[in-house]
Amino acid sequence: MxxxxxxxxxxxxxxxxxxxxxxxxxxxxxxxxxxxxxxxxxxxxxxxxxxxxxxxxxxxxxxxxxxxEDVPRRVIMYNKPEGELCTRNDPQGRRTVFDRLPKLKGERWISIGRLDINTSGLLLFTTDGELANRLMHPSQQIEREYAVRVMGDVQPEHVKNMVEGVMLEDGLAKFTDVQEFGGEGINTWFHVVIMEGRNREVRRLWESQGLTVSRLKRVRYGSIFLDKRARAGEWIELTQQEIDQLTELTGLPKRRKRDTTENREKIDRQRKKTRAIRNVNKHSRPKQEQTK
Missing domain, CATH: 3.10.290.10 (RNA-binding S4 domain)
Structure with missing residues (x-):
């Protein structure tokens, strides 16, 4: 034996x-x-x-x-303003999305996807590299939803083309859904859903139809919607239920989240400090710059 x-x-x-x-x-x-x-x-x-x-x-x-089994999953939602870079450090000293995130000891925030400098809205960050990797991987087919303001005369055939697929320089791209959300002329808004995160893919799809995107804001990533809990330039830690919903999309097992009163109070202090810094920066800029 x-x-x-x-x-x-x-x-x-x-x-x-x-x-x-x-x-x-x-x-x-x-x-x-x-x-x-x-x-x-x-x-x-x-x-x-x-x-x-x-x-x-x-x-x-x-x-x-x-x-x-020892790693608690932490995920935060950040409401990115236009003008911030999705990089940890910028040689030119421009503001990055990491500047306002809460500090971590022995860990680091990992960005789940990116937004270009002129795109605002929902960014997710996590301490779990495996969760981040799965949420970004094309094979997982995670939906990303954007609010888009379009300049130009949008015709039904434009929408049909973008849903059926357009060949861009880096391959076939398409929206899985396009819905008009009101407005008229140069202030017409649409909501679009895409399953990938290729560079400037949403803008390039509209440009392929001779149309220009004047505003672009991500409003959803998977099961997480951007909401009023985080104003522009602010973050909020997701609840355990929200983290479990994201985790379920990837097929990873759920874990318990360490959420002691002490930790929650620390998070609240960090958010208040971030908001205070944001307000100071806003009011310390020259008036000419504030009105741009």
Whole structure:
């Protein structure tokens, strides 16, 4: 009779590092490819798997690996204003979406998708790299809904073309739904739904029909709608129910969320501080700039 030996569970290195708060899986893959990560003293390569007993280091600094069941999922909704960049740092010193997010200890916020500098609205951030990866991956078919103000005479055939599909320079693109939302002339609004997050895809689809998008705002990502809890330039932490709804879309197992009174009070203090900074910045700008 053979002896049953418990096998040590291993997972892909980039997945474990993303879960441990080091960044997204794609960011970790780039670090692996550049030779900046080691496993038990040896340079890691793409495809390597690790267990919780392995010693992993980035730039020579040992990383504390976090088991899947020990990680609470945190997700925040941010209402991005126009003019902010979806990058952690900008060489020109322009404001980024990360500037106003709450500070984390031992973790980092990972952006779920991006919006270009002239697009406003809903951005989601999470501490769970695996959740972020699945919500962004085209295979998951997660809906993104946008409010669009269009300049031009929108005809039924324009809408038909964009729903059936238009060949752009980077492949076929289409809306799964287009609904008119009122207005007239240069102030006509539509709501459109798209299943991907390619660069400027919504704008390019309208431009393919000879029409110009003058305002673009994301109002929904998957099951999460932008609402009045977060005004422009502000964030709100999602409830456990909202996080579970997002998680269900990806097929990941649900987890408990650590939500102590102390943590909630800290979050409230961070939001008040963010709002205060926003108001100070608003009133400290020259009047000419404020009226632009």
């Amino acid at each position: 053979g002896i049953c030996v418990n096998e040590v569970k291993t997972e892909k290195l980039q997945k474990v590092l993303a879960r441990s708060g080091m960044g997204s899986r794609r960011e970790m893959e780039r670090l692996i490819e550049s030779g900046e990560i080691t496993i038990n003293g040896k340079t890691a390569t793409l495809g390597d798997r690790v267990s919780m007993q392995d010693m992993v280091a980035i730039h020579g600094r040992q990383i504390k690996l976090t088991a899947e």
